[in-house]
Amino acid sequence: xxxxxTYNEQELVSALAKxxxxxxxxxxxxxxxxxxxxxxxxxxxxxxxxxILQEVFINIWRKIxxxxxxxxxxxxxxxxxxxxxxxxxxxxxxxxxSRKNQAFPENVHIIGSQVTQTDVDSIGLKKNLExxxxxxxxxxxxxxxxxxxxxxxxxxxxxxxxxxxTRIRNALxxxxxxxxxx
Amino acid sequence: MNLQEYISSxxxxxxxxxxxxxxxxxxxxxxxxAHSEVRIARDSFEKQLEKQAMDHALEPPASVKSxxxxxxEVEKDHAPRPKTLKQAVPAIRPVWIRYVAAASIVLLAISxxxxxxxxxxxxxxxxxxxxxxxxxxxxxxxxRNLQTRLQDYEQAMNLIRDPAMAVVKxxxxxxxxxxxxxxxxxxxxxxxxxLVNNLPTPAADKQYQLWAMVDGKPVDAGIxxxxxxxxxxxxxxxxxxxxxxxxxxxxxxxSLPTLDAMYVIGKVTG
Numbered sequence: 001x002x003x004x005x006t007y008n009e010q011e012l013v014s015a016l017a018k019x020x021x022x023x024x025x026x027x028x029x030x031x032x033x034x035x036x037x038x039x040x041x042x043x044x045x046x047x048x049x050x051x052i053l054q055e056v057f058i059n060i061w062r063k064i065x066x067x068x069x070x071x072x073x074x075x076x077x078x079x080x081x082x083x084x085x086x087x088x089x090x091x092x093x094x095x096x097x098s099r100k101n102q103a104f105p106e107n108v109h110i111i112g113s114q115v116t117q118t119d120v121d122s123i124g125l126k127k128n129l130e131x132x133x134x135x136x137x138x139x140x141x142x143x144x145x146x147x148x149x150x151x152x153x154x155x156x157x158x159x160x161x162x163x164x165x166t167r168i169r170n171a172l173x174x175x176x177x178x179x180x181x182x
Numbered sequence: 183m184n185l186q187e188y189i190s191s192x193x194x195x196x197x198x199x200x201x202x203x204x205x206x207x208x209x210x211x212x213x214x215x216a217h218s219e220v221r222i223a224r225d226s227f228e229k230q231l232e233k234q235a236m237d238h239a240l241e242p243p244a245s246v247k248s249x250x251x252x253x254x255e256v257e258k259d260h261a262p263r264p265k266t267l268k269q270a271v272p273a274i275r276p277v278w279i280r281y282v283a284a285a286s287i288v289l290l291a292i293s294x295x296x297x298x299x300x301x302x303x304x305x306x307x308x309x310x311x312x313x314x315x316x317x318x319x320x321x322x323x324x325x326r327n328l329q330t331r332l333q334d335y336e337q338a339m340n341l342i343r344d345p346a347m348a349v350v351k352x353x354x355x356x357x358x359x360x361x362x363x364x365x366x367x368x369x370x371x372x373x374x375x376x377l378v379n380n381l382p383t384p385a386a387d388k389q390y391q392l393w394a395m396v397d398g399k400p401v402d403a404g405i406x407x408x409x410x411x412x413x414x415x416x417x418x419x420x421x422x423x424x425x426x427x428x429x430x431x432x433x434x435x436x437s438l439p440t441l442d443a444m445y446v447i448g449k450v451t452g
Contacts, residue, residue: 019258025251037235073225169192175195
């Protein structure tokens, strides 16, 4: 750690690459809350979310070399690790088995409708989802919070693939508008 | 689509949030590498997203951190991996790799074409080479034959030129007036050489025979083939003789000459 006790992004990344504990401590203190919030937006179960958050930081610790600054900011990279880890866990066999009474497409819609009722839904991207048209909202739910591919969504919603892509992009642009206005 | 339309198409948000498909992501990375405007738009959204996420951070339980750091320590002990961080490079890599790949394919195609061309040329030249080798062998053989014949003529020439050589001209008899043959007789060694100047070509079962007339009796001086006689052919050694004659005998020669088949005769002079 440098004298002021803070890092710029480049310093942080190179310190992490040397497996510097203090740098990692700083990383955790600085970003764990934001990443935890993302994980909770995908996973309702807090115990599971805690495990996922730990797994996310282990992965960051192990794979810091694969972070490529030319592709974007460190936070974006970590955010995607966190979201992917959370989505992998809800799409895993054991998680699906625990809800196997529900058929696949209904499952998506039921979870989707429950989303707006939990406390974490008042935060972040999710909060702004309410402001979208329903046909846009469901696509963001499926794509971003459930991790379905565009092809899977086209199948589930029975709309053309091109429409899925266009609607998702439009929905994201609207979400961004709301972020800016806030 | 111009750059501004591209930037505001939603691709920036899709890419950053991990919702763009592989193809669109690859294109976006190329656009980032090529246009600073796209990079700036991406960075701006990333910062906005980061700020929004930081504003809405939720404190995780302290147990997560303690468990995490315990696990990190275990990892450190078991897998000490000194690593150097890859230098941050602008994302131009995918672009030039495409060009290099395209260039490689073009070079491969050219190389294949050249290989085919050179191989067919190679086969053509192999055939030509074989032709040359065989014609050269032919020339060498011809040359050797000519050399041999030339040596024969030279030898004959030397004998004819020799001053010690007695020359006996044998002229045609009445039955064969145009016939002519010459004996060269070495006065020292008594070796006899014959030159056919003009004799009819004999039948296949007949052969000319040279005779020496010694004190009125014919002595066999050897049989000869026409074609050898056209050069200079060495006959039997004859110590003394007063005349020489040629008769046509059965193939293999006779012990006595067939006188009515005599073609030429000549007396030894001096």
